[in-house]
Amino acid sequence: MTAPTTATSAGGPVLDLALFTPLIDRSTPATIAASLLHAGDAAAAAAAAKRGEADDLRAAAAALPPSLEATGDRLRAEAHAVDADADALDEAARALRDSAGEYQAVPSAAAFPTATGAARPDELLPDELLPEGFACVEDVFDYGYCGALALALHERTGWPIVGLRGRDGYASHYLVRRPDGRLVDGHGARTEVAVMEQWDEGSGYFAIADYAPAYLRAEVREGDMEDPADVWPLAQAVAARLAELPSEPTTSAPAQPVPTTAVPDPVHAAATLADAYRRGHTVEAPLTGGQNSELVQKVRLSDGTEAVYKRVNLSDSESPEEVTDAYLAGLVAGALGIEGTTAAKLSDSELLSEFVPGLTSVEQRQGVEQQAVQGLTRDPAMDPVSWVVAQRTAREAAGAEEWQRILHLRGAREIGLLHHLTGQVDCNGNNIIVNDDAVVPIDQAYASFQSSDSTETHIALDSPFSQRHLHVQRRVRDTSDPYLPPVPVTELVSPFTAAELAGFRQRLEALRPTFEAEGAGDKWRFMINRLALVEKAAH
Incomplete structure (x- = not known):
């Protein structure tokens, strides 16, 4: 099983996929699959940029006066050539993603099983298991693989996983919380104050938040977290030793988790x-x-x-x-x-x-895009078409990055769950307000409390917040016909801990009398059934 070497179009081979070789991590089948998907996304993005460039060339040609017809013909010919490049890149994206589907079907340690028949983890010497390029165990679990250690500790002890969530909504470091309140990572068991001193340095940027194991695994599948399979034996060995560290003496008051706001x-x-x-x-x-x-x-x-x-x-x-x-x-x-x-x-x-004060997500994104274009400096030697392309590229890149930031702001996970529970069908960006470091949904008039999704998967496909936080997509083959290409399958996942889901259920069940008073008992049952799907995904 190998990755494809060329992408073809009607005119024959036009693109050497070796161009994407540097993007492929060949450590394990799981990392190969993840990096092939990443390379496919890169090829698809390049194809979209090429099509935009071709459109700009055609627009420039159309704007020329008749006296410059020869120049217009040249621009249209260039646009045709750029379209061919875009076709080749699209074919490359499909080939890379299909190949990723083959590797995803290979069993690997990506499911994080506990090895059987191997030496006991506490008999292994961590230094002997250090990956190449790391000087010590602390570096491994500070720079890239903190999630692997948190999962290994959770599997061994059952201690809940927590993360340092930044104002941008992303978690920069994962740990577990011991029953005595101390946080455990590659540095040992420390107080929250000590952990925040290392990572936050008094900036107030990070906050400690709960994370479900399923959320970390979904991050791996999405390519947003290093694959624990890369260092799983080391993570198990270190987890075994960390689990044996003594707790705080009972004579002192144990540290308590930060209470959540009622x-x-x-x-x-x-x-x-x-x-x-x-x-x-x-x-x-x-x-x-x-x-x-x-x-x-x-x-x-x-x-x-x-x-x-x-x-x-x-x-x-x-x-x-x-x-x-x-x-x-x-x-x-x-x-x-x-x-x-x-x-x-x-x-x-x-x-x-x-x-709710603030800008809609559309206004917020447009403002960032405008700033990106205003920040460009035009090279005097740049022709008008290249300048238009440069502006468009800067605008699209800034807008895409800002949208990803918005999808990870405070409240984004909960909005994804809200849209899932209520069957919201009007999820356009003008119904989302960006307020400081949080997002707030407005105008819930089209919460249908009905399913507009697949009856097989129960996946709400209209909400970008649901797609980002409650869905994960993988490509699978039809085992009955090996000649069919892999097809995308969307699965429901839960980014919430068991404690968070229990709190949601308690408060949502309390709404039943109000729903029934409005003659909407069927809508309450729809919502609770949708919650049960998320609870099932969490397990």
């Missing part, structure tokens, strides 16, 4: 918002609304709270249900601990929602 009762919060409106309010500004909205206003309530008042068109038969769905989805969001999502149903046609 989640307010969403039903009470909605009632409080409605009461403040009825006691008095002033209109501050008109706002734009959805297609069924008769009136949308920003209002200030009697207690000083800012809110959004929305009245829908009663002549639309779906309008009363739209208001109810938005109200119920706001309760679900509140139960998940998402801030800024309180909504109150004033009547069948009137909804009052908490006002």
